[in-house]
Amino acid sequence: MSFQNIIRDISPAQLQQVLEDSQQPGVTASVIRQQDGNSTVVLVFDDSAPSATESDEEALKPAASTQLGPVAPPMNATKFAQLASEYTQYFDACVITSPQHVMEVNKRVDKMQVSAARYKALAGPLGIPWYFVAIIHSLESGCDFGTHLHNGDPLSARTKQVPKGRPVAGSPPFTWEASARDALELKGFVGQADWSIARMLYRWESNNGFGYRPRHIPSPYLWSFSNLYVKGRFVADHVFDASSVSKQCGAGVLLKALTVRAVEHL
Template sequence: MTIDLTALKADNLARWQRARSTSDFASVARRLVTGKSRYQAVSVQAGVPWYVIAVIHERESSQSWTASLAQGDPWDHVSVHVPAGRGPFKSWEDAAVDALVNCAPYAARWKDWSIGGTLTLLEQYNGLGYARRGVPSPYIWAGTDQYRSGKYVRDGVYDPDAVDKQLGCAGLLLAMKALDASIFPSTASVPSVPPPSQATPAQPPSIAHPAKGSIGDLVASLVRAVILTFKRS
C-alpha cells in the first residue's frame, strides 16, 4: 500500500495543532537542548535541522552518545540491527551523518522542514506501518492525547493493546520549542514596501512641480530647453 505523503503531512499538522501533552516532556526537552552544539555540527554536514536530529537521538537510543543515530547500536562496532552493516565510525557525529545521508529514509534529501513535513519525515524514519493502518504513530505522538495504544512489538507484529512508553517526537519538539525559539522558526517575510498608511504621500502638482503630461509640464519643458540653449551660446 502506497502512502500519500501529502495527505500524511496534512494529518500530522492537524494533530500537532490540536495535540495536548499527557506526559512530562520538560526534563527530557532540556536535556536535548543542552546537546544543541553537537547536533548543529551534524546539521551543517547533513542539512537536517538540529532539533530533528535531537529527537531521533532520543527515540533511537535515549540520547546515548555511545549509540548510533541509525538504530541505537554502538557506533564503534559494525551494526547488527537495521540498518545493519554500518560502521564502525570514529565518532558519534560521523555515525550520525552516515545515518542521515546514507540510510533510509535518507533524511538529508528531505526538503520540507515545515511542521507537517518534519513530523512526516520522522514517521518515515520509524516506518509507515502505522500510517498504513490509519492510526497515529507512537514514535511521533506517544505522550500526547493523539495516541492511546497500538505498537509494533517486533518487526511486522502489531499489538493494538500495547502502549509505547517512550516520549514521542511531537511532544518533545513542543517542549523544546518552549525553550529555544530556533525550533520551527517563523518564515514570515518582511514586506518589501511599506503599507499605505506608512508610505510617503505623493507631492501634489504645483507650478514648480506640474503633473506629468499637463500643459504646465509642457511649458516647463520649453522653458528648460530655452535656458539650456542660452547657456550653450
Template sequence: MIETNALTAANARRWQNAKLTRNCARVARHLVTQNAKARYRAVSTKTGVPWAVIAVIHQRECSQDWTGSLAQGDPWNRVSVHVPAGRGPFRSWEEAAIDALVNCAPYAARNKDWSIGGTLTMLEQYNGLGYAARGRPSPYIWSGTDQYRSGKYVRDGVYDPDVVDSQPGCAGLLMAMMALDPTITFTGATIAPPISVKPTPAAKPAAPSIANPAKGSIGAFIANILNAVFRRKS
C-alpha cells in the same frame, strides 16, 4: 502505498490539535543543553537536517546515548546488526549520525520540506510507515500526546493494539523543546503561549469616613474649619 502529501497534511492537523498528556520537559532539557546542541548543530551543518530533529531522533533511537548510533541505536564503533545493518564502524558519534541521515533510508538529508507537517512525516518515515498503513497515529511521533492512545509494533512486523509506548514521541519532545528554546521553529508550528498573568487591579480608594471625608461634603467643610482653627492656635 502511503501518500506522503496526505500524511503531511494529517500530521500538520494533529500538531495543531495536540495536547501533551505527559511531562516531556525533563527529557527536553537534556536535548537543548549547550553541549548537546553544539553536537547536533555540527551534524546539521553537514546534512541540512534541523538540529532539533536530530536531537529527537537521538532520543527515540537510543535515549540520547552518545555511544549509540542515530541510525538504530547500535554502538557506532562496531558494525551494526539491527536495521539498517552493516553500517560502521565509525570514528565518532557525529560521523555515524551523518551516515545515518545521508546514506540510510529515509535519507533525511534529502528532505526539502521542514514545515511542521513535513518534519513530522520525515520522522515517521524514519521509524517506518506501518502505523500510517493501519490508519493509526504513530507512537514514535505522538506518544505522550492526546493524539495517541495505544498500539505498538513490539518487534519487526508484529503489531499489538493494546501495548502503550512508554517513550515520549517526537512531537511532544519538539513541543517541550520549543517552549525551552525559542530559536527552534518550523513553518506552520505554534505552541500554546505561556499562561498570562493578569495585572493586579489598582487599589480602590478608601471609603469616606470622619477621618477621610468625601471631597465637597459637609464633613469636608467642617474638617477645613477645624484645621484652620488649630493652625491659628499653633
C-alpha cells in the same frame, strides 16, 4: 531566521478570530488547550521550526482528556501530499496527557538543549535542522553519544541491528559525528529543502513505517505521551498488540514540546 509569537489565555469566543488573522503565508499556528478552557496559540513565522524567545511551561500542563479529540482518525495513505494537512491538524491538537509524561518530555528536551551546539555542528553543514537530528537521537538512544544514530548500537563496532553493518566506510570505534552523518545520508535526509513541521513528521513516520495507518491508529512513534495516542503498537516485526501501550515519547510530541518551551538554541 524564523521567530515566534505566543498568545495566551485566548477565550473560546476569540480563538477563531485569532486563527483567521494568522492565516498568512509563512505563518504556522499551533493551538494548546489550557485546563481553564482557554487556549494558547503559538505562531511560528516563515513556516519554519520553533524559535520562540520565552518559556511556556504552562502550555505543557497535562490535558484532562486522553481521547483523540477533534481530529479525525489517521488516513490510510502514504503520500506526503495526502497527509500534510493531517500532520498540521495533529500537531495543533497535540497536548501531553499526564504529569509523569510532562516530566519525561522535559528531561528529554533538557538533554537535547544541553547538546545543541554539537547537534548544530553536525546538522548545519548538511542543511538539516539540529532539532530533527536531536529528536532521532533521543528516541534511538536517549541522546547517548556513545551510540550509533542509526539504531542505538554502540560505536565500538559496526551496527548489529537493522541497518546492519553501518557505517560501511572507516573502522570502529567510530565517532558519533561520522556515524550520524552516515545515518542521515542513508535515510536521504541530507540535501532536503523542506523542513516544515509537516514534512519533518512525515519523514519520521515514513522512516518508522506506516503500519499503524491501516488500523487508523495514530503512530506512537509520533504521538505517544499525547492525547492523540491511547494504545496499540507493534511488539515485534509484523506482530501487533491492540492492548499494548507505547512507553516511549513520540517524535511529534518532542517537537511540540520544543515549540512551546521556546528553547533558546533554536
